[in-house]
Amino acid sequence: MWRSLRPIGRSAASGGYRRYAWTEADADCRLWFRMQAEARRLDVETDRNGNQWAWLGDPTAGDAVVTGSHLDSVPDGGAYDGPLGVVSSFAALDELRSRGVSFKRPLAIVNFGDEEGARFGLACVGSRLTAGRLTKEQAYELRDATGTSLPQAMEAAGYDPSGIGPDPERLARIGAFVELHVEQGRALDLSGDPVGIASSIWPHGRWRYDFAGEANHAGTTRLVDRRDPMLTYAETVLTARREAELAGAVATFGKIAVEPNGVNAIPSLVRGWLDARAADQDSLDTVIAGIEKAAQEHASRQGVDLTVVRESFTPVVEFSHALRDELSRILGDRAAGKVPVLGTGAGHDAGILSESIPTAMLFVRNPTGVSHSPAESAAEDDCVAGVLALADVLEELACR
Numbered sequence: 001m002w003r004s005l006r007p008i009g010r011s012a013a014s015g016g017y018r019r020y021a022w023t024e025a026d027a028d029c030r031l032w033f034r035m036q037a038e039a040r041r042l043d044v045e046t047d048r049n050g051n052q053w054a055w056l057g058d059p060t061a062g063d064a065v066v067t068g069s070h071l072d073s074v075p076d077g078g079a080y081d082g083p084l085g086v087v088s089s090f091a092a093l094d095e096l097r098s099r100g101v102s103f104k105r106p107l108a109i110v111n112f113g114d115e116e117g118a119r120f121g122l123a124c125v126g127s128r129l130t131a132g133r134l135t136k137e138q139a140y141e142l143r144d145a146t147g148t149s150l151p152q153a154m155e156a157a158g159y160d161p162s163g164i165g166p167d168p169e170r171l172a173r174i175g176a177f178v179e180l181h182v183e184q185g186r187a188l189d190l191s192g193d194p195v196g197i198a199s200s201i202w203p204h205g206r207w208r209y210d211f212a213g214e215a216n217h218a219g220t221t222r223l224v225d226r227r228d229p230m231l232t233y234a235e236t237v238l239t240a241r242r243e244a245e246l247a248g249a250v251a252t253f254g255k256i257a258v259e260p261n262g263v264n265a266i267p268s269l270v271r272g273w274l275d276a277r278a279a280d281q282d283s284l285d286t287v288i289a290g291i292e293k294a295a296q297e298h299a300s301r302q303g304v305d306l307t308v309v310r311e312s313f314t315p316v317v318e319f320s321h322a323l324r325d326e327l328s329r330i331l332g333d334r335a336a337g338k339v340p341v342l343g344t345g346a347g348h349d350a351g352i353l354s355e356s357i358p359t360a361m362l363f364v365r366n367p368t369g370v371s372h373s374p375a376e377s378a379a380e381d382d383c384v385a386g387v388l389a390l391a392d393v394l395e396e397l398a399c400r
Contacts, residue, residue, distance in 0.1 A: 205275075
């Protein structure tokens with residue numbers, strides 16, 4: 001499975017992946033998912049929001065156990081973020097069948113669409129729509145860098161966007177969702193454990209900072225006469241780092257757009273996107289307030305206008321304590337010891353669905369802690385440990 005999936009959407013230049021929603025690479029990933037499901041005699045369907053489901057048993061019976069993740073990527077992302085969860089889900093099913101178990105509840109493997117938000121700027125679009133956390137009207141307003149809207153992209157890929165929106169009937173049929181994911185950090189590497197359980201997801205959001213100045217000649221305009229938004233932007237980036245350090249949080253300006261974007265021109269507009277996350281809401285509020293206050297002060301001194309827009313936000317996610325404790329019991333019994341429980345600053349489909357259904361997450365050790373990069377990795381032995389852990393969980397939840 002890993003060998004067949006690995007080439008899809010891979011950039012020869014960077015070695016990373018460019019599997020963006022509703023593109024040719026996305027279509028190839030969806031075909032791969034369908035072929036894997038059909039090879040295992042699973043019934044495949046694509047829901048109204050573009051998520052793929054592979055079912056063992058009656059989808060309408062209720063109290064289903066669902067696992068899976070996503071196959072799309074960030075720009076030049078790694079091979080494991082998302083795909084490891086999908087590949088491991090199919091492998092866990094193979095393991096359960098080799099054990100000869102009987103399923104007492106329906107089982108499904110899911111590939112959620114557009115989890116990374118690389119094309120339209122909003123993460124977890126497929127699960128947000130399903131859970132009613134993103135309205136049809138809001139989704140129709142999403143556009144990529146070329147101006148193509150989400151419905152236009154879906155239509156171009158052969159899907160009907162007219163039915164997108166909340167899917168409460170589907171969610172009502174799910175009793176539990178367990179997502180396996182490569183760890184996006186080094187907690188397991190430091191503890192020496194191959195597999196861990198998620199406790200919660202930090203509150204996080206994305207803010208757009210628009211710094212508007214005045215375009216002018218880079219060679220003839222005196223420094224004192226400039227209204228240079230790039231200078232204000234740079235000072236704001238440094239402020240974000242300081243505020244995050246003080247609060248024990250993380251804050252990153254990772255995307256920027258400049259107008260007119262000329263080497264010999266002072267910019268008229270610098271637009272930067274801030275990603276900020278913290279262990280609790282008060283800490284995150286402190287970081288965001290500190291960054292915006294300092295940015296406004298820098299802008300005022302330099303004659304630059306500043307507009308700040310919150311583009312997305314997800315509050316702290318506490319995974320189902322009962323399901324989390326059940327995973328701890330299952331894996332602790334099998335491993336004859338405690339399995340580490342750890343928080344994460346990364347968002348996931350499991351977090352989006354947590355308000356609607358019981359959800360939990362398993363993490364597989366990442367020896368470098370690097371993620372969203374071609375350097376993302378996991379050892380084969382640890383991946384196998386993740387598959388066996390997921391199989392143990394699914395056996396307990398769906399077969400007993």
